[in-house]
Amino acid sequence: MKRKVSLKDIAQHVGVSTALVSYVLNNQEKEKRVGEEMAARIRKAAGELNYQPNQIAKSLKSGKTYTIGLIVADISNPYSANIARIIEDEAKRNGYTVIFGSSDENADKSWDLINVLLNRQVDGFIIAPSEDSESQILYLKENNIPVVLIDRYFPSVPANYVAIDNCKAAYEAVMHLIRNGYRRIGMITYKTKLFHLQERVKGYQKAIEDSNLLDDQSLIKEARESNLKEEVQQQIDELLSLSEPIDALFFASNKLAVNGLKHIKNLKIMVPEKLAIVGFDETEAYDLYHCPITYVKQPMLELGRSAVKLLLDVIKDDSVKDISNLDTELIIRESSGNKK
Amino acid sequence: MKRKVSLKDIAQHVGVSTALVSYVLNNQEKEKRVGEEMAARIRKAAGELNYQPNQIAKSLKSGKTYTIGLIVADISNPYSANIARIIEDEAKRNGYTVIFGSSDENADKSWDLINVLLNRQVDGFIIAPSEDSESQILYLKENNIPVVLIDRYFPSVPANYVAIDNCKAAYEAVMHLIRNGYRRIGMITYKTKLFHLQERVKGYQKAIEDSNLLDDQSLIKEARESNLKEEVQQQIDELLSLSEPIDALFFASNKLAVNGLKHIKNLKIMVPEKLAIVGFDETEAYDLYHCPITYVKQPMLELGRSAVKLLLDVIKDDSVKDISNLDTELIIRESSGNKK
DNA sequence: CTGAAAGCGCTTACAG
DNA sequence: CTGAAAGCGCTTACAG
Structure with a gap:
């Protein structure tokens, strides 16, 4: 060169x-x-x-790299990719560049990434933390390294974050199904300790309770990330072959929904006549499904932008504290139409 | 801190x-x-x-940052996101980190990104070049900055690249339709000078010619990126209302296909009975469509990995030259079934 | 108005 | 076997 x-x-x-x-x-x-x-x-x-x-020389002198580290679960997942794009744009608008990494929901990988990015002297982090990574966030906090969590957070770890109100979002989704006449509502979520997913279950349960429906734990299924496709299929089969089968199904994420819908399509189950569906997050697949899918829409733009703004505020002044639980919107379509 | x-x-x-x-x-x-x-x-x-x-200090001294700059069209597009993920993994395996940016198919944005990344002293670039960015690639070459193109290249600009054989891919897709009995095959592509898309048109035309079908230019429609949804809809309407309407439709990208399929679904056109469909690239939507969509599958893993390997080779030895036109695979499903 | 010099955190020939 | 020193490309207090 x-x-x-x-x-x-x-x-x-x-x-x-x-x-x-x-x-x-x-x-x-x-x-x-x-x-x-x-x-x-x-x-x-x-x-x-x-x-x-030479930005490198400037950085060495100033101690600032104008770079932010972004750690998502998997950049190839549409949710992560969307957020990444919004963060990229907002960062660029402020003269920052973003280095990204995918943790694959794995705490060890996440720790590796944090260290790589720290060595590269990023000015701060935006992290969608994976399970069991509490100590990593604490480490960053203890070392006064600016960090804001996005999409997820740990109630036990005080940290700045931008997320949605997951409990409320799930509550509204399930209440919508109940209002439309569904009574045996199944839910498929991940087997995980992650708080935001627990909250989605909590919202589901609250809706069931508030409506005086039978609170049947066997209607909640947890699939493992590592074996998602098979487990989702099996769980749908179980839910459908109960003595009193489900008449509606709520998926806790787009990935779960996409896997589930493929199976439901193969089974040739009529939606919503035989089974109403509500999904979480966006994906093109919701639109192209034979019957357009009702889903919980996250305010992606606001999530991404707020995260960057908050991080830049923290970088400027490390005493800044802020948390946001943004509202979601239920996009109602045919898949959750009135029960006949 | x-x-x-x-x-x-x-x-x-x-x-x-x-x-x-x-x-x-x-x-x-x-x-x-x-x-x-x-x-x-x-x-x-x-x-x-x-x-x-401190990696920054090391970099200043050594002149190497172990960072590669990745410029894609739009990181939130599933194609870009998939490639990005593969590149991330392969880069990490070699001790490299990736900084990415989205050009939005805009040469000015692309130029800005290149400069930002150059100032950050990336060791090299992997670029999916946008229209009219020939001079940018030439600039990098002239300054002996390692660069490998991915997915696209300019025949007029000698440069290392990893791409697919677009002409062949399109040829095979259209020949498949012809073999299954379709005779009036429409194609929807982008209005662009980008070579890889021209090649897809060329492959389409070659298949038509080789099969002695009527070479009707009005069957090829070009939508503008800036107004994609509307134009795709309109063009499908036109193709269907010809005096001799189309019986099959070939989309030159996943984005075109997704937009088109939404419209086709709304029009309640039976696939493949009334209209056979073949798409390009992957997307979950192809699976979830009422009738699973036949598509041209790119060897994503090989594309991404080869690009990284080639770039690292060039970084080591700037005289390395290599180009790859990888083969694609036509994934045949119901949407292109035998014409009844 | 302008320059000489120190220093950011490393690496690496050179000398001993 | 080990240390003093220069230098990567910048910035910035200090001196004149």
Whole structure:
């Protein structure tokens, strides 16, 4: 690679010190009272030589990299990818660049990523934390490294976060089904300790209780991430072959829903006549399903933007504290139509 | 942020020079013949003080950042997100980190991104170039900055790339339709000069010619990215209302297909009875459509991995030259079943 | 108004 | 076997 032109090259070319060049190129000519003519000559030379500042050198000196580390579960999941895109745009708008990594819901991978990103001196983190990563968040907090959690958080770990009100979101989704006449409502979620998913179950249960329906624990199924497809299929089969089978099904995520819907399609079960469906999060698949799927829509733009804004605030002033539990919107479509 | 512990801190703690510490921590104790006992003491101190090397300082010194810049069209598009994930994994396996950016198919944005990433001293680029960005690739080449193109390339710009054989892929897709009895085959693509999309049209045309079908230019429609949804709808309407309407439709991308399928679903057109469909690229939506969609499957894993490997080769030795036109696979499903 | 110099945290020839 | 010193490309207090 051709050696890039440095401050020194410009300084030599013009015949001044690097200090002067630095002042001018950082628009400090006024404060430093650099001669107008001199400033012009320096700028001209910089232009001619096509000078590009070395951000690495700047960073070493300033201790700031204008880089944020983003850790999501899996960048190839549409939810993560959407959030990443919004974060990218908002970061860029503020002069920041983002380095990302996928934790695969694995605490060890997440820890590795944090360390890699720390070595690269990111100014702060936006993390969708995985299960059992509480200590990692605490570590960052203890070392006063700016971090904001997104989508998820740990009630036991005080930390800034931007998330949705998962309990409320699930409550509304299930209440909608109940209002439309469904009585045996199944739920498929992940087998996990993650709080946001627990909250979705809680919202489901609260809706059942508030409506005086039978609170039947066997209607809640937990699939393992590692064996998702098979377990979701099996669980749907179980829910449908109960002595009193379900008439509606609530999925706790888009990935669960997509897997479930494939199976339901193969079984040729009529939606919503035989089985009403409500999903969580967005995916194109909800639109293209034979019967458009009702789903809980997260305010992605607000989630992403707020996370970046909050992080930048924390980077500026590490005493900033803020948490948001944003509202979701239930997008009602045919898959949860009135029970006949 | 608490000041991190540096080499100097360890050196002071142990009572040696930073040089020694550097040697030991970089496992050069053998070459530099550092005393075994000394090495042990240094390692112990590094551990106790929880030393983390400052990658920025290393980079400034070495001129290497072990970072690769990835520029895709839009990280929130499933195709880009999938590639990004594969690149992330392969890069990590080699000790590299990736910084990404979305060009939105816009040459100006792409140029901005390149400059931001250059200032951050990425060791090389993997780029899915947007229209009219030839000069950017040339600029990188001229400055001997390692770059490999992915998914797309410019025939007029000699550059390393990893892509698929688009002409062949489209040819096979259309031949499959013809073999299954379809005769009036429409195609919807983007209005663009991008070579890989031109190639898909060429493959379509070649299949038509080779089969002695009527080569009717009005069967090829071009939608503009900026107004995709509306134009795709309108074009489908046109293709269906021709005096001799189409009996099959080939989409040049997943995004086009998803938009088109939504419309086809709304029109309640039977697939494949009234209209056979073949799509390009993957998306969950192909599986969940009422009738599973036949599609051209790209070898994503190989594309992503080869791109990273090639880039790392070029970084090591800038005389390396390589291009790959990988084969695709036509995944045949019900949407293109035999014409009745 | 301008320059010489120190320093950010590393690495690495060179000297002993 | 080990240390003093220069240097990567910047910024910035200090001196003049």
